[in-house]
Amino acid sequence: MSDATVLLLGSGGREHALAWKLSQSPSVDRIICIPGNPGMASLGELRSVNVEDINAVVALATEVRPDLVVVGPEAPIAAGVSDALCDAGFLVFGPSRAAGRLEWDKDFAKSFMVRHGVPTASSKTFSAEEVDAAREYVKGHSLPVVLKANGLAAGKGVVIAESIEEALTTLDAMLSGSAFGDAGRSVVIEEFMYGEEASVFAVVDRTHYMLFAPSQDHKRIGDGDTGPNTGGMGAYAPAPIVSDERLQFIRERIVEPTIRGMREEGNPFHGCLFCGLMIGGDKGVRVVEFNSRFGDPETQVILPIWRGDLYKLFHAAASGTLSTVDQGTSVGSAVCVVMASGGYPGSYEKGKVIEGLDDVSADTVVFHAGTKRVGDDMVTNGGRVLGVTSVSSETDMEQTILRAYEEVSKITFDGAVWRHDIGARINTDRDTD
Structure with a gap:
């Protein structure tokens, strides 16, 4: 495997981080990114x-014959790209569409957790045809109340x-389709x-399974967790709020029952299982989603502090031989601050020239998310533009x-x-039992 070829799907900061770590493996000779981004071009x-074009992805895989396909984003998983690649004989790190339902169908995920005793919040799901019943349910609900688009909404479908x-x-905006399209027609x-x-x-x-260091994301756009939700404005790892005792609970009550339950229900999960958790309060640890x-920007902090061979890890997971390989270890700390376009997560302009990328220190990694190369300039091309990650041993x-x-x-x-406050909760978390 010293001359392995990897086909990596995706174009965000998460995929840049995956390519960055995969490129460090002595096993990897060639990485092909579709579509990738300018930051990944050197890797x-x-x-x-x-x-999401199944035929095009399979055709490219047939051309380049990768030893491993790594699926980064959620959309191709929901589209069934992993299934098509597996059917075509390729080794894929990423779940089947049916196993990925844990993400793309929140109602399924909630009922699955109830069936298998995984701790989570109480909830009820309503379709667009049940708008009157949904409105009555909301009127009698305690505040604050959480409304989630049932389908995929790029990490922004929660109010x-x-x-x-x-x-x-x-509720009206979601069920009518005006807020999140078809993803919100069930809430x-x-x-x-x-x-x-x-x-x-x-x-x-x-x-x-193996676990990376726990991390903490910052979803809201503004300091002090204010403003609307985003795809994530920064992260740090390790997260001290996840104590050893809590991590053992997460293993025994969340991760293991979920893996076992998916297998028992005929949809065994392989790939990355992302457990979004709520910790503290009077209910202990519960699953949010x-x-x-992998998460974005959490990947940009968990991989820089993980010491191990990512290619061998992913290959073993895809092959069903995870227990036979070195699972690595996490050392030190990392903090990622996301630089975004003005107006995000609403409307924003593109094409702003980015300067200073060559001035960052050697112990910092800048992961590209929404960038584009125009002539000699690097310009903005998305809402979240860069993830600036500082790493320390x-x-x-x-x-x-x-x-x-x-x-x-x-x-x-x-x-x-x-x-300006990524990581501000750390000292509080250290004092939290």
Whole structure:
């Protein structure tokens, strides 16, 4: 496997981080990214292929004959790309469409958790045909109340309503299709969970699993967790709120029952199981949501501190031999600050020239998310533009945070926005039982 070829699907900061780590494996000779982004160009070849076009993806795989296909985003999983590649004889790190239902069908995920005793918030699901019943249910619900688009909404399909009026307006927008299209025509109405969110990622081979260091994402656009939800404005790892005791609970009550339950129900899961968790409050640890892929920007902090061979890990997970390979270890700390376009997560302009990328320090990795090469310039091409990750071999997170913001200050583009409080909860979390 010393001359392995990897086909990597996706174009965001998560995929840049995956390509970056895969490129460090002595086993990997060639990485082909579809469609990739300019930051990934130095790590592999970029091919302009739509990752949801099953025929096009299989055709490219047939041409390049990869030893392993890694599926980054959720959309191709929901589209059945993994299934088609497996049927064509390729080894794939990424779940089948049926197993990926844990992410693309939130109602299924909630009922699955109830069936298998996985702790989560109480909820009820309503379709567009049940709008009157849904409105009555909301009127009698305690506040705040959580409304989730049942389908995929790029990480932005959740609204926490502080008033009945806001909840009803949101409900109408979702069920009518005006908020999230078809993804919102079925809505999960859920009890609000108090506590701190954390992310735990399990690499699964249908039976066995390993865990990366726990991390914490920052979903809201504004400092102090204000403003609308985004795809994620920053992250850090490890997350001290996930104590050893809590991690054992997560293994025994969440990860293992989920892997076992999916296998028992005929849809064994292999790939990355993303456990989005709420920790604290009076209910302990509960699942906010499952995703069937790595998180963005959490991947940009868990991989830089993980010491191991990612290609061998993914290959073993896809092959069903995870228990036979070195599962690596996490050392030190990492902080990622996302630089976004002004106006995000709403409307924003593209094409702003990015400067200062060559000025960042050697212990910092800049992961591209929404960028484009135009002549000699790197310009903005998305809402989340860059993930600036500071990495330290030490566990002193405060210094890692300071370094991350020092590096952010070196990079400029017109209208750039970022949060100034990534990691601010760390000291509080350390004191939390």
